[in-house]
Amino acid sequence: MTELPQQESSDETVDELLEEVLREFAELGPDTEPLRVELVTSEILGEWWEAGDDLAAELIEFASESTEPERLAAPLAALRTLATTEEQREAAAIALEKLGLPDPDWSGLLNQVTVGECWRTSDVYGDEASVLCVFGEGENAHGLLVSISYAVIGGWTDEAVIVESPAEVVDEMRAQAAEGGELVTCEQISPARAHQLLADAFVGTELQEEPEVTDDYVRFRALALARLRALPAPEPQAEPELLSAEDQARIIDEFFAASPDLADTEAARVCALRLIEFGIDQDPRRPLRVGPDKLSSFVDFVDDGEIELTDEQDEVLDEVLPAWARWGVSRDGLPEEAVEPLLEAVEDRLYERALETDTNLDAYLDGVEDLEEQDVAALLLRRQFAVPSVYTEIAGEEVELDPTDPEQRRLLVIGEHPEFQDSLAEDDLDEETFIVVAAHTTVVDQLWDDDPAEVWQAVRRMREKGLEREEIMTELARTLEAQLRAGEGDGLEFDLDDYLSALAELG
Known part of the structure; x- marks a missing residue:
């Protein structure tokens, strides 16, 4: 994510920013559509989040000291529903009650949406997924579309967007699955399942210090989190797959037994162990899953020094990784159609790695x-x-x-x-x-x-x-x-x- 300059901490600067917010809300009339209010509020909260400022708390505190409390009613009413933490939503509600002013006409309609169909597309490897949740009906329907990557940290999202025509998006998702043959799936899922998938993905993003997210994620983040609260309670999560030391040793034996062309050396066995450990750490519910993005991320971790290999182990990685991919496809029962794209992706990543090294050979x-x-x-x-x-x-x-x-x-x-x-x-x-x-x-x-x-x-x-x-x-x-x-x-x-x-x- 692009790092923005930090806002100055002076009261004058904060007051100027809050004044800009008050002006934006003043432009929202009493008959403004609730979704319009939600989008404005989400964009403001996104800007604050990206800059690392907690101006929602500043605005709530500002309300108790303002000489023009009527200007605070609209933003406080919006924060009461759309602030991203329960603490701030409660604080905004208390501040608004203390003002003793009537709520804007639209305030009771914020995030009051009916939940419609939920859809999910995924690649056959489980590396990537897109989840669409439909809210509202007919011409007033809109959707929340979220992209999820499962290559690392158990899954996270870098993009979330509110779409105006969810029916068209569903058609596109179905078409993508049809064109992808056995490599892409499209299915309708329950809202509770969608809630669980999305909640996990947003947690994965928020746990990162500097997540690389799109502008849409920043803009729609607060509204997306509000829509999650409108969904039914998430279904229970699958427990992480626990692999004991004995399990890991057995898995490595099975891998080499199924890979007769791979030399069974100590260095190669350590590489296999590191792949298992990577899965346990980064993909705990499916630690042995193989996919182009996941295996490429493993190589990234090696190159960044987050996974340590000796020179000898590093040398045999070029042989171990393709063999691990082949074995994983067979073990998971993936279609034959999935083998070649996976191996090509692995070979491409290893080739890129070799080129990165070779660029320095002249020196x-x-x-x-x-x-x-x-x-x-x-x-x-x-x-x-x-x-x-x-x-x-x-x-x-x-x-x-x-x-x-x-x-x-x-x-x-x-x-x-x-x-x-x-x-x-x-x-x-x-x-x-x-x-x-x-x-x-x-x-x-x-x-x-x-x-x-x-x-x-x-x-x-x-x-x-x-x-x-x-x-x-x-x-x-x-x-x-x-x-x-x-x-x-x-x-x-x-x-x-x-x-x-x-x-x-x-x-």
Whole structure:
């Protein structure tokens, strides 16, 4: 969601905003259609919500001090029904009662709607759904149409809109299902079922700090939440599917038994376990469900570091993920028609991921000419071990750096060690920390240049023993630290022969 500048906190600014609201309500005459009042109120509440301001509370408090209370009757009457929290709705009702003024003619009609048909379309994988609830009848009918994604956090909505011709939308939903063959379903559902689906989706959105939602969501959010309150009580939710450690081990065994072309290695098994854990965390009611969006989101989580994989595990992900998709389709009994689109989506996401990595290959190949293909691969393996990414976070901001520049390469090293950053920024490194930083950056430089070559040889021995990159880099830095001595001025130096002897003992 686009972040808006925060409103200034001065009383004058708040008063100006409230005055603008009072002017908008003053334009609503006593014979204004209730839906028009609801739309105006919802748009105002949406603007406040997007800006992170709780001006509904400010307006309610303002009512008790206003010298023109008659101007407050309309907005308070609207908030009494449409404010998004029960506390604010009750506070608005109390404030309006204290004013002792008659309610606007339309106030008793707000959110007083009859509930009509409810419809739901969904893709066969369960990744996405759209829910339409019809309110009112005939020419006065309108609908609430909500899009729901189930790729993460158990489902959330990024778009909600009030539609004027719900019958036309139902026709479109049916046509979409007809065109989608076995990949799209369209069904009429009970209002109680619709309430449960929509309530869950709105909670999923509201739980996010900065949800990426459409302008329509912002505009219609308050009215949509009011319409949910007009629906019958939601039907009971399905309980999360609990998977014990034994269940997860059994599932992994079944997966490999059904995937004979996939090598049954420890790294591949960890990838399968991470997929199960991702499902438990992000899709708790159907943790083993497979879908294009869900599996793409898994890759996103890996790339963002929210799911940790070792280098070896990351390498086999390209094989595990398509196999997991095939097995999931078979396990869930999805139609044969669903297999190819799912595999294509998975392959496309993995290809995009490879391209994202490859866009930085020029930096890793700087200064390299006329190498055989196997030599290029070996060089990339070494340099990408030394500098896994050209992106890092410095002082809370993500930056892209050039690893061929020694100074920028040093920043990439520092980005891996946030514990050093405050001291470096303040130029307040103690001697011990200075040596640690110097050792880490020097080891990375040595690996980058393959000089001395014994450093990379030590890395390869330690990798063969199963050590992770972080453990290996710590060992290398510790080995170099033990050799460092004060040199001329503020510099450090070491005896190369002693250092090479110490490296030979590693691994």
